[in-house]
Each structure stands twice: as C-alpha cells, then as structure tokens.
Amino acid sequence: MNSKRDSEHFRGCLLGGAIGDALGWPVEFLKRDEIIRRFGKEGIVELLLGKNGKSEITDDTQMTLFTAEGILRAKTRFVLKGICHLPSVVYNAYRRWLITQGYTNIKDYDFINSGWLIKVKELHEKRAPGMSCLSALLNGKIGTTKEPINNSKGCGGVMRIAPVGLFYAKEYAFDIAVDIAALTHGHPTGYLSAGALAYLIALIIEGEELENAANKTMNKLKEYDNYEECFNSLSKAIELTYSDVEDIDAISQLGEGWVAEEALGISVYCALRYKNDFKKAIITSVNHDGDSDSTGAITGNILGAYLGVSSIPKEWIEKVELKDVIVKIADDLLIANKEDIDENWWECYPGY
Numbered sequence: 001m002n003s004k005r006d007s008e009h010f011r012g013c014l015l016g017g018a019i020g021d022a023l024g025w026p027v028e029f030l031k032r033d034e035i036i037r038r039f040g041k042e043g044i045v046e047l048l049l050g051k052n053g054k055s056e057i058t059d060d061t062q063m064t065l066f067t068a069e070g071i072l073r074a075k076t077r078f079v080l081k082g083i084c085h086l087p088s089v090v091y092n093a094y095r096r097w098l099i100t101q102g103y104t105n106i107k108d109y110d111f112i113n114s115g116w117l118i119k120v121k122e123l124h125e126k127r128a129p130g131m132s133c134l135s136a137l138l139n140g141k142i143g144t145t146k147e148p149i150n151n152s153k154g155c156g157g158v159m160r161i162a163p164v165g166l167f168y169a170k171e172y173a174f175d176i177a178v179d180i181a182a183l184t185h186g187h188p189t190g191y192l193s194a195g196a197l198a199y200l201i202a203l204i205i206e207g208e209e210l211e212n213a214a215n216k217t218m219n220k221l222k223e224y225d226n227y228e229e230c231f232n233s234l235s236k237a238i239e240l241t242y243s244d245v246e247d248i249d250a251i252s253q254l255g256e257g258w259v260a261e262e263a264l265g266i267s268v269y270c271a272l273r274y275k276n277d278f279k280k281a282i283i284t285s286v287n288h289d290g291d292s293d294s295t296g297a298i299t300g301n302i303l304g305a306y307l308g309v310s311s312i313p314k315e316w317i318e319k320v321e322l323k324d325v326i327v328k329i330a331d332d333l334l335i336a337n338k339e340d341i342d343e344n345w346w347e348c349y350p351g352y
C-alpha cells in the first residue's frame with residue numbers, strides 16, 4: 001500500500017471538505033424540487049460567490065479547523081510539558097469557536113487568546129451553527145461517553161472530525177474521534193459515526209483502497225456497544241453503491257443527513273459511487289432534500305483524502321473562502337504528525 005501521508009492528501013481532505021461545505025451551503029435548507037427549480041435539472045453544480053467574493057464555508061469547516069487546532073495544541077503541550085489531555089484541549093478550541101459565533105460572555109479568558117484561528121476575522125461569520133454543538137459548549141460540563149452531555153445524534157460530531165483521521169494512526173483514530181465527538185454529542189450513534197469517519201480516513205491515509213477501507217470500518221464498528229445504527233447505514237450505503245438505483249433514490253433511502261449515521265451513509269455512498277470523480281461525487285452529495293453542506297463536507301473530506309488535492313477542480317480551490325488558512329492547517333497537521341514519525345509518534349495522544 002502506498003501511504004498518502006503527504007500534503008497532496010492532507011490538503012485534499014481539508015480543502016475537499018470545505019468545497020463540499022461551500023457547494024452545499026446555498027441549498028442546505030432547500031428540498032430537491034426547490035433546488036432544481038432554482039438551479040436547473042442538474043441542481044447546483046458550481047460554487048456560488050458570497051458577499052466577500054468567495055464561496056462561503058460554514059460551521060462544518062469552521063469546527064473542522066478548530067478540531068485541527070486542538071490536536072496541534074495538544075501535541076505541542078505534550079512535547080513541551082509531557083502532559084496533556086487531548087479532549088480538554090480540543091474542548092477549549094471549540095469554546096474559541098463558540099466565541100466566534102457571538103458568545104463573547106465566556107469568562108474564563110485564559111484560553112481565549114490561545115491559537116491564531118480565533119483572530120481570523122472571516123471565521124467569525126455565523127453560518128447556521130448546529131444547536132447541539134452550541135448548547136453543549138454553553139453547558140459548562142465536558143461531555144464524555146460515560147457522562148453524556150445530551151442525547152444528540154446530530155451530524156455535528158462527525159462533520160468536524162476529519163483531522164483526527166489525518167493525524168492519528170488507525171489504532172487510535174476511532175477512539176480519539178469518539179471522545180472528541182462526545183464533547184457535544186451524547187448519543188452513541190452521534191459519536192460512533194465520528195469514530196467511523198476518522199477510522200475510514202486513517203485507513204485511506206495508510207493507503208487502503210476505498211472499498212476496503214469502508215468494509216474495514218464496518219468491522220471496526222462491531223467492537224463497540226450500540227454500533228448497529230451506524231453499521232446499518234454504512235452497510236446500506238455500500239450495498240446501494242453496487243445497485244442500479246438512481247442516486248437521488250439511493251440517497252433518500254439513506255435519509256437526509258441531519259443525523260450522524262445518515263450523513264455518514266450518504267457521504268460514503270457518494271464517495272464510493274464516484275470514487276474517481278471528485279466533482280461528480282460532491283455535486284451528487286449536495287443535491288438532495290437534506291443537510292447538503294454537511295454531506296458535501298464529509299464526502300469532500302473522504303474523497304479529498306483518497307484522490308488528493310490535484311483531483312479537485314482548480315477553480316473551486318481558488319473560489320473557496322479561507323483557502324490559505326485551510327492549507328496552512330493541513331500543512332501544520334502534516335508537519336506535526338511527521339516530526340517524530342520514526343519514533344512512537346502516536347504517543348502524542350496522551351492521557352490514556
């Protein structure tokens with residue numbers, strides 16, 4: 001297997017996700033009939049430009065960047081101090097995101113000036129942030145699988161988790177993603193779907209073929225309690241990939257994507273169905289009745305990691321908002337990950 005641990009695939013994963021998010025955002029709350037009425041029979045097929053002349057990214061990409069920031073800061077803290085609890089560091093990164101969304105009355109200011117993402121003005125745009133993420137982060141308690149913060153299985157846990165699959169080896173990615181998703185999503189399907197996506201991306205980065213990676217992810221899920229919902233959605237997605245069911249009917253059989261297992265199922269379906277055509281996969285992943293920006297983002301994460309940044313139309317990369325920030329974060333993840341790759345680099349997951 002040829003490893004994809006390089007900037008081609010790290011950049012592809014994060015830029016791909018941002019582009020899927022940006023393509024889906026204008027139609028996030030539209031039914032397919034309405035999308036077709038507005039954009040023609042193929043639906044939305046090109047990135048629209050927002051007020052600042054760029055294609056707007058939403059909470060999916062914003063939170064993905066803050067997930068990456070948390071991972072990077074945790075690694076730094078561990079290297080410098082020898083101690084670190086990763087979920088807590090990522091939790092603080094998410095609270096900085098919360099501040100960008102207008103919740104500026106948070107009083108424990110010690111972490112607020114950490115990191116540089118919070119200083120990026122464009123990240124302070126509000127683009128329909130998810131309620132589970134907002135309310136969980138405002139709660140004051142840190143959610144865990146043992147003490148769930150709520151019973152949410154919204155897709156907010158899975159749509160932000162791709163950096164975990166880039167940074168950590170497959171032996172660790174699933175459990176780490178579960179802990180990070182459980183900060184805000186207490187239903188097992190909410191956090192297991194995040195575990196599954198991170199594991200899938202970790203396998204892709206190792207060089208696994210997409211079908212094999214999807215099948216291995218299903219097997220991995222079986223190790224966990226309450227895996228069935230997520231497992232069944234992935235199983236159905238893979239089965240539909242090999243059928244002659246029309247895309248739109250296949251997607252509607254998988255759901256609308258507002259909840260985690262449906263968002264993952266739809267995204268895996270689109271990625272597998274068009275595994276050599278990034279553009280077609282992303283267009284398919286957003287033109288449906290449901291949560292278009294999240295299914296676009298996750299499909300973009302998967303296929304961008306698999307095919308690499310050179311598979312993404314150049315004009316899309318130029319149009320997407322915060323391209324340079326996304327590239328910098330992807331490169332930082334790669335550098336921090338490679339630093340001690342000859343040693344036990346996965347030990348940068350401390351606290352366990």
Ligand SMILES: [Mg+2]
Pocket residue numbers: 058059060127128293294
């Ligand atoms: Mg969104």
